[in-house]
Amino acid sequence: MKHFSSGEIAGFLARPDAKKLLAAAALTPDEFAYANGPPLWLEGGRLKRRIVRDGRPASSFLAPGIGLFVVGTEKIIGLVRDVVVASLSVRAGAAEFGGVNPLTRRQREFIANWEMEGYRKHVAGITEGGELGGRIAVVTGAGSGLGRSIAVGLARAGADVALADLDLASAEKTGALIGKESPNTSCAAVRCDVTSEKQVEQAFARVLDRWGGLDILVNAAGIAPPYPLVDLPLDQWRRALAVNLTGYFLMARAAARIMVQQGMGGSIINVSSKSGLEASKSNTPYNATKAGEMHMARGWALELGEHGIRVNSVAPGNVFEGSKIWNREYIEACAKKHGIEPEEVIPHYVKMTALKREVKGRDVADAVVFLCSDRARTITGQTLVPDSGQVMVR
Ligand SMILES: NC(=O)c1ccc[n+]([C@@H]2O[C@H](COP(=O)([O-])OP(=O)(O)OC[C@H]3O[C@@H](n4cnc5c(N)ncnc54)[C@H](O)[C@@H]3O)[C@@H](O)[C@H]2O)c1
Structure with a gap:
């Protein structure tokens, strides 16, 4: 001052x-x-x-x-x-x-929505507060749970955020939250099924139309069909592969093409899960896809490193807050798996953590913001585990 x-x-x-x-x-x-x-x-x-x-x-x-x-x-x-x-x-x-x-x-x-003004501000170095000021981010699954928390966290850190989700109304609700909390950033809800190559291309075209570039992609749209192996229907297995693997791949491919062409680096985050590190019961497609997401990220980090594009994963512990994965059916399946009552599920998981602390959306968002920021400039191909100390990575 x-x-x-x-x-x-x-x-x-x-x-x-x-x-x-x-x-x-x-x-x-x-x-x-x-x-x-x-x-x-x-x-x-x-x-x-x-x-x-x-x-x-x-x-x-x-x-x-x-x-x-x-x-x-x-x-x-x-x-x-x-x-x-x-x-x-x-x-x-x-x-x-x-x-x-x-x-x-x-x-x-x-003027606020006019790309030229954004560009002039960028050139003049007037990017509003926060370490991600002036960056343009896309978050999938931004209409609920972790995607929503991450989108809010990125906006809080100053980024402009495209809120991609199958469910446009939910993504718009996230947009309203951001509008209230971070009025100096801009955001837009974009309907996008991440399993559709065409819709993914269209979503990025909209991002480029609106903001003129891309710095960050966070893949968070994911599903978790909870079946014991012997009961798992083939279509549920295929759907999980389509959303959790094909969706992450299609989004990352489109983002990487833009980032490479821009020549300004970038950051891609795959939201995996601790189930990708340590398998959990009755979770076959989830275990497989969440491990796959981390491994894809490692390969992408090797491929894209020379362009200054960093690719990392977060593997959160159980996050109940705002999650549609943790619906009644899923909680009941977990209770059955552990031989406990449904209302004992949350305390049961919290007790398994070293910190005895429930992980919230904001905890995961903070990890993602860090990985996207310049403070993580030498970190790529890695997995950060915000899980209150449940799974230890070596
Ligand atoms: N909640 C947890 O305990 C937890 C823990 C670790 C990792 N994760 C991961 O975080 C991510 C989000 O989980 P959540 O619990 O917040 O789930 P959620 O169900 O609350 O949110 C998922 C969002 O993704 C959207 N979505 C689903 N399929 C889509 C598609 N094909 N295209 C576009 N959007 C689609 C949904 O509409 C929804 O808004 C997942 O990848 C999950 O594996 C969650």
């Missing part, structure tokens, strides 16, 4: 209508895109409430009698100051000529 004072700033601060003039939204696309709107009027200790009310982090603040504060990296502070000071001068001048005429909400929405 830097402080600025000048005759122009002091002159604006001294105006009796200064606060009122700042109430009008951004006047120009530059003010909106670079400075995130006009400065906040900083009076007393009410900054936090203002930011919450306005629903946006401020890039600049005007403090009566003190001057202008601009928040940002070294690279952009000067640019934001210039845009803000120009806006103060226009606001003061406009007041003498009938009033300020800001951008309409529609115009601001257009």
Whole structure:
């Protein structure tokens, strides 16, 4: 953060209508895109409430009698100051000529969704807070459970997220959650059956149309048909292979083609499971496909490493929160498998962990965000296990 004072700033601060003039939204696309709107009027200790009310982090603040504060990296502070000071001068001048005429909400929405502005921000280095700011991510299975938690986590870290799911309405609900929690990122629900080559191609075409690139793919759309071996129907086996293996492959192939062509690296994450490391009973297709996902990731890491594309897996423990896999039928099958009552299933699994701690969606999302971030720049072909210490990887 830097402080600025000048005759122009002091002159604006001294105006009796200064606060009122700042109430009008951004006047120009530059003010909106670079400075995130006009400065906040900083009076007393009410900054936090203002930011919450306005629903946006401020890039600049005007403090009566003190001057202008601009928040940002070294690279952009000067640019934001210039845009803000120009806006103060226009606001003061406009007041003498009938009033300020800001951008309409529609115009601001257009700019926010306009690829060019995103690109200009990217070039100027103004990527909103968070270590994944400016990155473009696709998450499959984003309409529920772990896919949803991961999409929310990536957006929280600043990424723009495409929410791919068979179930569009659920993906849209995830979008609404992100809109509330991370209003400075953009997201879009995309209907996509990951087992369909055509739909996968169409989903990526939409991502490129909207954001112009791709940095992250998280494969999370998965199913777990719970049958003992002797009862497992062939169609259930085939369906699990189609979603958990073919789906991961089709998505990764399409993502890798784009990432290689971009020449800017990238990160692919396969959401596997601890069942891929240690087999569980009555889980034949799940055991097979979850082990397969990790092994595919290792091979892809070898192939794509020279392009700076990292490929890793997470193998979460049992995550009950928000999961449709953990439906009544699945819980009953697990209870039967362990000879316990259905309501004992969750405590039973938690007891098996070293930490005696239930794993939540956010725990898995944090692991994924880390693997996608530059902090994991030398990590590829690996598996991270957020499971509270149930399966130890050697
Ligand atoms: N919940 C757990 O305990 C747990 C533990 C470890 C790993 N995982 C893995 O996490 C992933 C998500 O599991 P969850 O428990 O959140 O499941 P979930 O059923 O709650 O969510 C899966 C989502 O994938 C979508 N989906 C299913 N088939 C699809 C297809 N063909 N194309 C596109 N989308 C499709 C569903 O509509 C749903 O929104 C799975 O890969 C699972 O193996 C889950």
